Structures are given as structure tokens and as C-alpha cells.
Amino acid sequence: MKRIAILGSTGSIGRSTLSVAESYPDRFQIVTLAAGSNLEVAFEQALRWRPRVISMAAEVDADALRSRLKKEGLREIEVAHGAAGAVRVATHGDVDFVVSAIVGVAGLEATYEAVRAGKILGLANKECLVAAGELITAEARKQGKPLLPIDSEHNAVHQCLRGGRMDEVERVWLTASGGPFLNTAQSEFASITVEQALNHPTWKMGRRITIDSATLMNKGFEVIEACRLFHMPPGKVEVIVHPQSTIHSMVEFVDGSILAQFSVTDMRLPILYALTYPERIPSDMRFAVSDLRHLDFCPPDLKRFPCLRLAYEAAEAGGAKTVALNAADEVAVAAFLEGSIRFDEIPRIIEEVLTETNSGKLESIGQVLEADAEARRLALERVAEGKKLERPRATSFA
Amino acid sequence: MKRIAILGSTGSIGRSTLSVAESYPDRFQIVTLAAGSNLEVAFEQALRWRPRVISMAAEVDADALRSRLKKEGLREIEVAHGAAGAVRVATHGDVDFVVSAIVGVAGLEATYEAVRAGKILGLANKECLVAAGELITAEARKQGKPLLPIDSEHNAVHQCLRGGRMDEVERVWLTASGGPFLNTAQSEFASITVEQALNHPTWKMGRRITIDSATLMNKGFEVIEACRLFHMPPGKVEVIVHPQSTIHSMVEFVDGSILAQFSVTDMRLPILYALTYPERIPSDMRFAVSDLRHLDFCPPDLKRFPCLRLAYEAAEAGGAKTVALNAADEVAVAAFLEGSIRFDEIPRIIEEVLTETNSGKLESIGQVLEADAEARRLALERVAEGKKLERPRATSFA
Numbered sequence: 052m053k054r055i056a057i058l059g060s061t062g063s064i065g066r067s068t069l070s071v072a073e074s075y076p077d078r079f080q081i082v083t084l085a086a087g088s089n090l091e092v093a094f095e096q097a098l099r100w101r102p103r104v105i106s107m108a109a110e111v112d113a114d115a116l117r118s119r120l121k122k123e124g125l126r127e128i129e130v131a132h133g134a135a136g137a138v139r140v141a142t143h144g145d146v147d148f149v150v151s152a153i154v155g156v157a158g159l160e161a162t163y164e165a166v167r168a169g170k171i172l173g174l175a176n177k178e179c180l181v182a183a184g185e186l187i188t189a190e191a192r193k194q195g196k197p198l199l200p201i202d203s204e205h206n207a208v209h210q211c212l213r214g215g216r217m218d219e220v221e222r223v224w225l226t227a228s229g230g231p232f233l234n235t236a237q238s239e240f241a242s243i244t245v246e247q248a249l250n251h252p253t254w255k256m257g258r259r260i261t262i263d264s265a266t267l268m269n270k271g272f273e274v275i276e277a278c279r280l281f282h283m284p285p286g287k288v289e290v291i292v293h294p295q296s297t298i299h300s301m302v303e304f305v306d307g308s309i310l311a312q313f314s315v316t317d318m319r320l321p322i323l324y325a326l327t328y329p330e331r332i333p334s335d336m337r338f339a340v341s342d343l344r345h346l347d348f349c350p351p352d353l354k355r356f357p358c359l360r361l362a363y364e365a366a367e368a369g370g371a372k373t374v375a376l377n378a379a380d381e382v383a384v385a386a387f388l389e390g391s392i393r394f395d396e397i398p399r400i401i402e403e404v405l406t407e408t409n410s411g412k413l414e415s416i417g418q419v420l421e422a423d424a425e426a427r428r429l430a431l432e433r434v435a436e437g438k439k440l441e442r443p444r445a446t447s448f449a
Numbered sequence: 450m451k452r453i454a455i456l457g458s459t460g461s462i463g464r465s466t467l468s469v470a471e472s473y474p475d476r477f478q479i480v481t482l483a484a485g486s487n488l489e490v491a492f493e494q495a496l497r498w499r500p501r502v503i504s505m506a507a508e509v510d511a512d513a514l515r516s517r518l519k520k521e522g523l524r525e526i527e528v529a530h531g532a533a534g535a536v537r538v539a540t541h542g543d544v545d546f547v548v549s550a551i552v553g554v555a556g557l558e559a560t561y562e563a564v565r566a567g568k569i570l571g572l573a574n575k576e577c578l579v580a581a582g583e584l585i586t587a588e589a590r591k592q593g594k595p596l597l598p599i600d601s602e603h604n605a606v607h608q609c610l611r612g613g614r615m616d617e618v619e620r621v622w623l624t625a626s627g628g629p630f631l632n633t634a635q636s637e638f639a640s641i642t643v644e645q646a647l648n649h650p651t652w653k654m655g656r657r658i659t660i661d662s663a664t665l666m667n668k669g670f671e672v673i674e675a676c677r678l679f680h681m682p683p684g685k686v687e688v689i690v691h692p693q694s695t696i697h698s699m700v701e702f703v704d705g706s707i708l709a710q711f712s713v714t715d716m717r718l719p720i721l722y723a724l725t726y727p728e729r730i731p732s733d734m735r736f737a738v739s740d741l742r743h744l745d746f747c748p749p750d751l752k753r754f755p756c757l758r759l760a761y762e763a764a765e766a767g768g769a770k771t772v773a774l775n776a777a778d779e780v781a782v783a784a785f786l787e788g789s790i791r792f793d794e795i796p797r798i799i800e801e802v803l804t805e806t807n808s809g810k811l812e813s814i815g816q817v818l819e820a821d822a823e824a825r826r827l828a829l830e831r832v833a834e835g836k837k838l839e840r841p842r843a844t845s846f847a
Contacts, residue, residue, distance in 0.1 A: 210706055213612045219729040224738050291738060298709075306725075307718055307734035308608055311696075311709045320705055327704075331617040336705035340622050340689060341748045348741035 053079050053326060056140050056170070058161050059152035060084040060105075061092040064175040064201060067318045068150050069096065071326065074334075079326060083140040085153065085161065088112060094119055097128055104129040104143055106136030108157070137161035142168040148326065150201065151176045154257075155381075156423055159183050163416050166190045166198075173325035174280075175201040181272050182374040183419045184279030185412070198280060199325035204273050205280055206321035207299035207312035212281065214302065214310045223277050224301040224309075226293040227270040227351060228252065233292065237355045243394035245387065252294070262384045263358075266397055267351060271362020275373050278366050285366035290359065292349045314338050357398040361405060368410035374419055375426035379404035382430035392437055400433045451477050451724060454538050454568070456559050457550035458482040458503075459490045462573040462599060465716045466548050467494065469724065472732075477724060481538040483551065483559065486510055492517055495526055502527040502541055504534030506555070535559035540566040546724065548599065549574045552655075553779075554821055557581050561814050564588045564596075571723040572678075573599040579670050580772040581817045582677030583810075596678060597723035602671050603678055604719035605697035605710035610679065612700065612708045621675050622699040622707075624691040625668040625749060626650065631690065635753045641792035643785065650692070660782045661756075664795055665749060669760020673771050676764050683764035688757065690747045712736050755796040759803060766808035772817055773824035777802035780828035789832055798831045 055072065059065045065084075072079040081100040086093035090112050097105050097120055105128060107113040113132035120128050131139050134157070141149050141161040149165040151158055152175040162179045166172055167190055174180065179187055191198045200206050204225050212220065231250050232243065248265045249258060256264070263269035270290050277288045301311040314320050315338045323334055353360045358380070365372040383400040386392045392400065404426050413419050453470065457463045463482075470477040479498040484491035488510050495503050495518055503526060505511040511530035518526050529537050532555070539547050539559040547563040549556055550573040560577045564570055564585055572578065577585055589596045598604050602623050610618065629648050630641065646663045647656060654662070661667035668688050675686045699709040712718050713736045721732055751758045756778070763770040777799040784790045790798065802824050811817050 210612050210708060214608050214708075214710075215611075215729045221731075222738075289739070291741065301738065303736075303738060304729050305731040306721055306729040307732050307736060308710060308712045308722065308729070309736055309738065310608060310612075311711070312612075312706060313709070314706045323704055324706065331613045331702050331704040331706070333619075333703040334705050338701075338705060338707055340620075340699065340701060340707065341687070343689065343746035345746075346744040348743075350739050 052077070054082045054145055054147045055079055055326070056083040056085075056143060056146040056149045056165070057081065057152065058085045058137055058141055058149060058158055058165075059087065059154065059176070060096055061086040061089040062152055062154065064150070064152035064318060064322070068152070068322050068326075069100070071319050071322050072100075075332070078332070082145045083143045085137045085140040087153070090115055097125065098123065101125070102128060103145060104131055104136075104140050106131040106133075106140045108133065134160055138164045141165035141170070146170060148173060150322070150325075151179055152201070156182060156420060159419065160416050163187055163190065166194060166196065169194050169196060171196050171199065173199045173201045173322065177272050177276065178377060180276040180279045181377045182423060183413075183416060184276065184373070185369065186416065186419070188279050188282070197328070199328055200276070200280055201318070201321045201325050202273075203299040203316065203318075203321055205276060205300070206324055208277060208281065208302055210312045210324070211300070211302035211310035214308070215304045217282070219305050220281075220283070220302060221287070221305045222303040223281060223283055223288045224303060225270060225273050225277060225288065225290050226296065226298050226300055227267065227290050228264065228296045229292040229294050229349075229351075230265040230267060232265055232355070233294065235355070240355065240395045241393055245390065248387070248394060258388060259381065259384050262387060262397075263380065266358040266394075267356035268358035268362060268380050268397075268401075270351070271359045272377065274359075274362055275366045275376075285363050290351050292351050294347055295345070297343075297346055358401065361398060361401055365405060370410045370412045371408050371422040371426075372405060372410045374413065374422040375404050375408040375429075376401060378423045378426035379430040382427050382434065386434040391434055396437065400430055400437075403433055404429045450475070452480045452543055452545045453477055453724070454481040454483075454541060454544040454547045454563070455479065455550065456483045456535055456539055456547060456556055456563075457485065457552065457574070458494055459484040459487040460550055460552060462548070462550035462716060462720070466550070466720050466724075467498070469717050469720050470498075473730070476730070480543050481541045483535040483538040485551070488513055495523065496521065499523070500526060501543060502529055502534075502538050504529040504531075504538045506531065532558055536562045539563035539568070544568060546571060548720070548723075549577055550599070554580060554818060557817065558814050561585055561588065564592060564594065567592050567594060569594050569597065571597045571599045571720070575670050575674065576775055578674040578677045579775045580821060581811070581814060582673065582771070583767065584814065584817070586677050586680070595726070597726055598674070598678055599716070599719045599723050600671075601697040601714065601716070601719055603674060603698070604722055606675060606679065606700055608710045608722070609698070609700035609708035612706070613702045615680070617703050618679070618681070618700060619685070619703045620701040621679060621681055621686045622701060623668060623671050623675060623686065623688050624694065624696050624698055625665065625688050626662065626694045627690040627692050627747075627749075628663040628665060630663055630753070631692065633753070638753065638793045639791055643788065646785070646792060656786060657779065657782050660785060660795075661778065664756040664792075665754035666756035666760065666778050666795075666799075668749070669757045670775065672757075672760055673764045673774075683761050688749050690749050692745055693743075695741075695744055756799065759796060759799055763803060768808045768810045769806050769820040769824075770803060770808045772811065772820040773802050773806040773827075774799060776821045776824035777828040780825050780832065784832040790835055794835065798828055798835075801831055802827045
């Protein structure tokens with residue numbers, strides 16, 4: 052019986068993890084949950100799973116949840132809140148395995164403390180590796196515990212890596228769908244609308260990650276995550292565009308053999324893999340190999356998608372640069388979504404913030420959060436400057 | 450230093466193995482060689498590699514080689530011949546690893562004796578597994594030694610299997626190029642000429658294996674080999690047509706994950722993999738992943754390619770049936786190549802021989818060779834009967 056904590060239980064990955072636990076009641080026990088602000092879902096989860104501890108993001112929600120659980124006679128469920136509550140959930144003594152799926156830097160501290168407490172980590176939070184990857188992976192190595200990626204690309208890499216030793220790896224190949232502008236001419240990038248950018252060809256996702264997929268910054272983050280997870284230099288992590296997203300990623304070994312992984316596109320599969328590793332257990336998530344018809348590939352175009360280049364540069368520099376990359380991107384994407392900047396200004400703003408960020412090594416989560424705040428401030432300045440200049444905008448830009 | 454014997458040193462796999470040994474002089478030592486009938490090449494190999502023993506197929510060639518080596522002052526090289534010579538090569542006390550690459554049943558005995566002597570086997574000989582697979586794999590299990598496949602499909606499967614345990618495998622997927630008649634209508638199969646059948650779209654190979662690729666019997670043999678090598682029932686070994694032959698094969702695990710292997714099409718790669726397993730060592734055989742463009746797939750058509758169905762049926766039955774499948778196919782293909790039967794009569798003759806073959810278990814290599822001879826006799830009878838009947842032939846059939 053594996054005893055599980057979920058950081059981000061009301062989000063998409065959190066719910067999928069609970070769905071996996073539901074399918075294998077003899078294997079997985081849900082011990083603690085950290086929810087966000089969705090009180091209704093958190094209440095239902097507490098009723099269904101009877102965790103030892105459940106934490107809400109806000110104190111007011113925690114109070115409300117506590118009184119509702121009292122009415123149900125569930126006084127034994129401890130209700131916590133905030134960053135401290137998430138840490139309590141992540142480090143609970145009865146927990147073996149922590150699923151880290153809180154979006155944004157909010158999940159950083161609890162995730163880091165989980166590793167420090169010797170828990171096995173299933174990682175779905177991008178910021179953990181992009182912003183604090185060096186700290187978290189160093190701590191996991193110190194603890195002798197694996198970091199198991201819960202996203203299709205890195206989970207695929209993890210599976211392919213079983214085909215050899217780490218020192219036998221020549222290169223990691225991350226596949227990218229290419230996003231909605233794979234075939235759009237560079238001259239049209241300035242006039243890309245929010246509506247066009249949100250219209251991803253193959254995935255339905257949140258707004259920020261959809262824009263990050265359109266700029267290929269999402270793939271850039273994944274390059275950085277791969278470098279940290281698998282201790283590879285950025286020069287050994289490559290991206291290849293594969294519009295069908297059937298092959299989730301590949302590993303090239305020194306002898307010239309390449310292993311690729313594919314499966315149905317269902318997040319429950321990497322979750323199940325992480326929860327049961329090094330075992331595999333039967334699932335109903337079958338990919339119909341006999342229905343395979345066409346797989347297409349092409350190299351990414353760093354000219355039209357400078358965000359991917361910026362991510363490589365930040366990965367090379369390390370330290371505060373990757374923190375700034377993530378923070379500046381979040382600000383720039385938000386500004387694009389509210390109509391304050393053009394699509395092609397996203398990489399410009401990020402590049403300017405990166406230029407002003409030094410690449411010093413960060414020694415603590417506190418320093419990471421400081422660097423994050425500083426980069427956000429710089430990025431917001433750039434957005435505001437752009438507004439003041441009132442440059443002419445392309446007419447099709449809403 | 451791995452000490453190597455090659456059964457079939459003058460053939461294509463044998464020469465590729467020597468080329469690998471040439472590239473890594475610090476890792477591999479050639480200890481013994483069993484050549485075929487190419488005296489000139491055998492002489493050159495003896496001069497270059499100074500084996501302890503070299504064996505020729507025929508006694509007359511062995512005598513000639515012995516006297517030529519004497520003239521060179523190489524009296525210390527022992528020259529043997531025939532089946533006993535091959536066994537001597539395969540079981541030499543200084544040998545760790547035997548590459549089994551003699552074509553046809555001629556390699557059976559030496560290969561079996563190599564396993565019995567506790568050698569690690571690199572298997573490139575199809576007949577060893579199709580005809581005597583149950584005996585050879587049982588002996589290897591008894592010895593606790595791995596059987597390492599040296600052909601692109603099974604080598605790919607071997608690599609993908611590293612992604613999990615054997616009891617976590619749901620299915621093995623062998624890829625097939627589909628051969629020259631992938632898109633030929635069934636009505637045209639009766640009039641396929643020898644020239645058309647020898648014109649394989651992607652591979653240059655020997656005449657029999659080229660015809661076997663055109664009928665998909667070659668893939669059928671590979672299904673049987675996979676069943677034996679990986680202890681899978683035939684129902685768990687599937688074939689998918691993949692005209693580019695980029696992906697060499699795949700393994701589907703119980704959790705729904707699929708691993709696929711690809712690489713350049715160079716037999717030195719599976720040879721190197723087998724010789725160095727469980728290590729991987731750097732090679733110059735790089736597949737340019739960034740040049741990947743299109744991969745196509747479709748299911749095989751058992752109606753137009755009944756040989757594949759026959760192979761599955763023989764695999765299910767086991768014992769003498771797979772011996773007969775191989776023997777009858779060899780006779781039928783030879784008859785087609787000399788113009789005695791039509792292309793679509795190849796499966797008919799094999800099916801008739803299989804019907805007359807009982808599926809008794811074979812307990813020794815001697816029994817395998819007897820079953821082989823009996824099936825050949827039956828197949829030759831069928832060919833002769835067909836000639837007597839003088840049925841009308843399609844006009845385009847040469």
C-alpha cells in the first residue's frame with residue numbers, strides 16, 4: 052500500500068491522481084491533500100477520501116471547510132491552510148509519496164520540504180524544476196530518492212532511459228506539437244490575436260500554458276526540466292516538432308540506438324507509472340498500435356519561436372536566469388492575454404528581463420522567491436513602458 | 450576482452466562482426482572462425498585474425514586452406530571442416546561469445562552445442578529459432594545464459610524490453626516493410642514474376658529472404674523467433690507494416706506504455722549491442738533524428754499474404770510444424786525462383802505440407818533434422834505434382 056499526499060488535489064493532475072487511486076484501492080491510500088480555492092471540490096474530496104490532513108490555500112476557506120466537516124461528524128480530519136498547511140501535507144509522517152501538482156511558485160516550498168523529509172516525489176509542477184530545479188534535484192540526490200516526472204514528455208524520457216545507463220545517454224529528444232503557429236509566416240506573428248493563440252490544435256489546457264505552447268516557451272521550460280531531472284547539459288536536450296504528439300519523447304544512446312515512448316494521451320498514465328515505479332501494473336489505457344497510420348516530424352524554427360532559444364540560453368546560464376525566464380514569461384503572457392502587448396513582444400520582454408538578471412547561483416527557496424519577484428517587477432516595468440510608448444498596433448490585434 | 454567465435458564468418462553477418470571487432474581492438478578478440486565455402490575470404494580472415502581454429506564447410510577447402518596457411522608459416526592455426534569443425538569452433542574453451550550466423554539448418558548443431566557449452570549466444574541464424582527454438586532456448590535457460598538477437602527486429606525488442614519486467618509485457622510489435630507487393634491487388638498475385646518479387650523496395654538481400662519478404666513469410670519466421678526468444682505466445686506477437694523500416698520494433702507494456710527502437714539500418718549496430726550487452730559503447734552509427742520527416746504504418750493483410758497466417762498457425766502448434774514451415778518454404782521458394790511454380794502457389798504448397806506434418810514435440814537436434822528432411826520431401830513432391838498437372842500459367846510468368 053503506497054501512502055500518498057497530493058499537492059494541488061483540486062487541479063487537473065490532482066483529480067487524475069485521485070482517479071488512479073480510485074481504480075486501484077488495494078494499492079494506494081490517500082493520506083493528505085492540499086487543495087486550492089475550490090471549497091466545494093475540496094469538501095467532496097475530504098468526504099470521499101477521509102485524509103488525515105487537508106489544506107486550503109486561504110485561511111477563510113480552511114475555516115469554512117472545517118465547520119462543514121464538523122457538521123458531517125468528521126472532526127478527526129485536520130484542516131490547515133496556506134504555505135505552512137501545504138508543507139504539513141507534504142511532510143506528514145504517514146506519507147511515502149508526494150504528488151507535486153500545485154501550479155506556480157506556490158508549490159515550491161512544500162515540494163522542497165517533501166524531498167527534505169525523504170518522500171518520493173512525483174513532479175507535475177513545472178516551476179519546481181524551472182525555478183528551483185538545482186536545489187530540489189540536489190536534495191533528492193542527497194536523500195537517495197527518485198524524482199519521478201508526471202508529464203508526458205519527461206515521463207517518456209524516464210521510461211526510455213531504462214534502456215541503458217545514464218552515462219550511455221547521448222541525447223534526449225523532446226517532442227513538441229508545434230502549436231497553432233507551426234506553419235505561420237514570421238511576418239504574421241505581430242498580428243496574432245489572443246483568440247488565435249488560444250486555439251491550440253491538439254490540446255485543451257489552461258490559458259497561460261496554451262500561450263506558452265504557441266510561443267514554444269512551454270517546450271523551452273521542458274528543456275530546462277529535462278536538464279535538471281536527468282542531469283544533462285542543455286546541449287544534449289533537443290527538441291523535434293511532431294504535430295500528432297503520439298511519440299511523447301525519445302532517448303538516443305551512445306551506440307546509436309534510439310528509444311521512443313508513446314501511449315494514449317491521458318495524464319493518468321504517467322501518474323500511474325510514477326506511483327508504481329519501478330513496477331508497471333495493468334491499466335485500461337490502451338493505445339491501438341494497429342490504428343497507427345502517419346507520424347510527422349520537423350525541426351523547430353528558433354527564428355519564429357525565439358522563446359525556445361531564450362530557454363536554452365537561460366538553461367546554459369542557470370541560477371536566477373531560469374527563475375527570471377519563468378517569471379517574465381508569466382507576466383508577459385498575462386499582458387498579452389489582456390491586450391497590453393503584441394504576441395511577438397512576449398519574447399522581447401523576456402529577453403530584456405533576462406539581460407538584466409545576473410546568473411548567480413541560488414542557495415535557498417527564499418532566494419528563488421526573491422529572484423522570482425525581482426523578475427516580475429522588471430517584466431511589469433517593460434509592459435508599462437510599452438503601454439506608455441503607445442506604439443502603433445497591428446489592426447487585427449484586439 | 451570478450452573472446453569471440455563466429456559461425457559463418459565469410460557471410461554478411463560474419464563480415465560485419467569482424468568489422469565491429471576491427472573498430473574496437475581493445476574489447477574484442479576473435480578466437481575461432483567457421484567459414485563457408487569461400488576459400489579466398491577464409492584465407493584472408495585467417496591471416497588477419499590469426500584464430501586458434503578455422504573451419505571450412507567442405508574437407509577439400511579445409512585441406513587447401515591448411516596448405517596455404519602452412520606456406521605462410523601459420524602452422525599453429527588449426528583447420529577443421531564440416532559439422533564437427535563448426536562444433537569445435539563453437540565450443541572452444543577460450544571462447545566466451547558465439548555469433549551464430551551460418552545460414553540454414555547447417556548451423557543448428559554447432560549453435561546448440563555452443564549453448565550446451567555455456568557460451569553466450571548472439572543469434573543471427575533464423576533456423577536456430579524457427580526450427581529448433583524450443584530446444585535452444587530451454588538449454589540457454591538451463592545454463593542461465595542470455596540469447597542475444599542479432600537482427601534489427603528482435604534486437605529492437607530486446608532493447609525495448611529493458612523498460613520493464615517480462616511479466617509486464619502485454620505485446621510485442623514487429624514492424625514489417627511490407628515488401629514489393631504491399632499495394633498489389635490480390636487478383637495480380639498469380640502473375641507476379643520472379644523479377645518483380647526480387648525487386649524489394651528497401652533492402653538488398655539474398656534471393657530466398659527477398660522472396661520471403663515479398664510473401665511476408667520472413668515476418669512470419671520473425672514472429673516465431675520472437676515467441677521463442679521472449680517466451681511469448683503467438684497471440685502476443687503482432688505485426689504492423691511500416692514501409693520506411695525506421696522503427697525496428699516495439700514493446701507494449703501492461704500499463705499501456707509502448708517503447709519503440711530505431712537507428713540507422715546497419716547490422717553492425719545490433720552486433721555491437723549483442724557483443725557489449727548489458728553495456729552500450731559509443732559508435733559512429735548515428736541516426737539523424739532531426740532529419741526525421743514521415744513514418745507510415747498500416748496493418749498487414751493476411752488474405753493477400755497467407756504465409757504470415759501459416760506462420761502463426763505453425764507457431765501455435767509448435768514442434769515439427771515450425772520445422773516444416775521453414776523447410777517447405779525453402780523448397781517452394783526455390784521452385785518459384787526456377788520457374789516451376791507460381792508466386793501464389795508458395796503458400797499453397799507450404800499449407801499442404803503443414804497439414805501432413807504432425808505437431809509432435811522434438812526432443813533433439815537429430816529429430817529436428819529428420820523433420821526438416823521429411824518436410825522437404827513432401828514439399829518437393831508437391832512441386833513435382835504441380836509440374837505434372839501442367840496447369841495453365843499466367844502469361845506474364847516467366
